[in-house]
């Protein structure tokens with residue numbers, strides 16, 4: 001009888017997080033993509049990405065910009081009918097993409113700008129984040145995106161100026177401690 005290979009598959013790598021094995025139960029309902037505030041900028045919705053992972057499309061998945069545009073709002077995770085830890089899977093994919101060298105300054109700078117805004121204001125400033133990213137990396141696309149962004153401002157879904165949260169000092173202390181723990185190798 002042939003022995004089963006012990007080499008982990010791409011699916012195994014992605015699922016190697018707490019609850020990650022639930023990815024096998026994805027029913028492709030699309031609730032995650034339909035809930036995602038960054039969906040318009042992603043080259044594959046989370047649902048599509050999960051189908052590609054199940055199909056073993058390692059390189060296509062790790063070269064995707066999807067997880068770099070994830071702003072960790074957890075909206076998809078709380079709405080997923082299968083309790084799949086989608087946001088944590090996005091983090092895992094970022095880690096695997098970095099390890100494989102499949103990322104570019106364009107997409108990581110979006111992620112870095114987002115983190116910088118959270119450290120400064122305690123929340124993201126979507127208009128600044130989107131316009132800065134598109135003007136810097138995709139100037140022609142910024143023209144196409146501008147009606148969408150202005151429409152969101154008009155409907156009160158985006159602000160023209162960054163808004164700082166009240167507990168910013170406490171948040172900064174938490175982020176500082178998290179960085180210290182990371183440097184100490186606590187996770």
Ligand code: SF4
Pocket residue numbers: 025026027028029030031032033046047050079080081082083084086
């Ligand atoms: S919401 Fe959950 S079950 Fe539905 S497509 Fe997304 S990951 Fe799959």
Ligand code: SF4
Pocket residue numbers: 032035036037038039046069070071072073074075076077086087090
């Ligand atoms: S956690 Fe990420 S993938 Fe999920 S809805 Fe929010 S931005 Fe989209």
